[in-house]
Amino acid sequence: MTALFxxxxxxxxxxxLVCTCAYCHQLFPALMDRKKESPLWGxxxxxxxxxxxxxxxxxxCCVIFAVRLFIGA
Known part of the structure; x- marks a missing residue:
């Protein structure tokens, strides 16, 4: 089953996705701020x-998902 279903x-x-984007924005703020109007980077x-x-x-939410994956529920 795919993640979409x-x-x-x-x-x-x-x-x-949210965590990765926040981390990348912390590393490269000028790159993401400059292209925030584009359809891909927006x-x-x-x-x-x-x-x-x-x-x-x-x-x-990250902790909750980690606990659920650890327990296997």
Whole structure:
């Protein structure tokens, strides 16, 4: 089953995208800020903003998913 048809997997992919974009924005802020209007970089820039502004909630979601994967539920 692909991640598009499984709700938990889709949430995990979205969470990993937000975390990755926030990390890349921290490393290369000028690159992402300069291209935030483009069709490819725009959504990635928005994911980075969500990751930066909601970082406590994103961290809690990461911990919840890690515990669920560790338990195997």
């Amino acid at each position: 499984n709700f938990q997997s889709a949430l995990l992919v979205l969470l990993l 959504p990635l820039w928005k994911c980075a903003r969500v990751g930066e502004r909601l970082s406590p909630y994103v961290s809690i």
